[in-house]
Amino acid sequence: MxxxxxxxxxxxxxxxxxxxxxxxxxxxxxxxxxxxxxxxFFWLWAQSFTTGAGIGLRDLIGMWFRRVDSRMIVRSKIMAVQAGLGMNEITSQALEAHYLAGGNVSLVIRALIAARKSKIITLGFREATAIDLAGRDVLEAVQTSVYPKVIDCPPKGAARLSLDAVARDGIQLKVKARVTVRANLEQLIGGAGEETIVARVGEGIVSTIGSADDHKVVLENPDMISKSVLAKRLDSQTAFEIVSIDIADIDVGENIGARLQADRAEADMRVARAKAESRRAAAVAAEQEMMANIEESRAKLVEAEADVPHAMAAAFADGLLTVMDYYRLMNVDADTKMRSSIADVGERDKPVIQSVN
Incomplete structure (x- = not known):
């Protein structure tokens, strides 16, 4: 220069x-x-050429212009070739398309290799990419299909440590279950997840215990819960297939029936007390009303007694009452007062008998 x-x-x-x-x-x-x-790109091309991946320099340069991770594509293609996967679907263009769509190319190839090695799962490249783009972990799904997964019910870290159910005799049972599931690759897209499995199994366990007449029957035969829940086909429309349901632990809780009866008796007693208090208040009101009527009658009596002398005077003036009639009335009145005074003296002289507890 x-x-x-x-x-x-x-x-x-x-x-x-x-x-x-x-x-x-x-x-x-x-x-x-x-x-x-x-x-x-020489080393990537050299690796592709020596392994028979079939990715040339032109393809590598095109990936560079399209901002595709060529190293990941080459390594994934080499893994597929070395594992003996079908090359008709797994082309470099298909891998690039999946990468540009936001998929995990390496994870898809590893899942296909795991499915091929298991010899019990049939999984194609299109199905694997569809599962990956749906947001599912396709490798974990394949591994779960080969090696079943155990789900705790209720799950660890949940608010409740056990599934609580009450038998017909009112005894509460606390149950812990373990659900063994296998991934259903056909229902993995659009199928419900683990939360649905846990909820359905919990509902089935509670329903089975609630239909039992005696809690002792459930304690003696815990497998009746597993058989009843499995018979309900709880794994329909889910991403898993239930292999087995095992009762890990079952304990006796509270006597819910007795507690409910006690609460009901207490509530009935409160209602009875309220009704008795209402009747007592009504009786007191009636008593006060009768006392008011008595006082009113007494006032009328006093008023009538005040009119007696005027009536007697009018009778004397009109000649309707003689002196003998007057004295006869006075004798009757004196006799009545004497009898009343004798009765009052007899009531006062009665001995008072006290009860000794």
């Missing part, structure tokens, strides 16, 4: 020579850039 500058600054230098030198330098820079790019 310094030589070119010096030549350009020299007035005796030919302009054509300067142009030739600049063009030559540009060509050298381009060649060096191409060599750098080729060197960047």
């Amino acid at each position: 310094d030589t070119a500058i010096l030549l350009a600054q020299n007035q005796n230098t030919d302009p054509q020579s300067v142009i030739i030198i600049v063009v030559a330098l540009a060509i050298i820079v381009v060649i060096m850039g191409v060599l750098a790019v080729m060197a960047n």
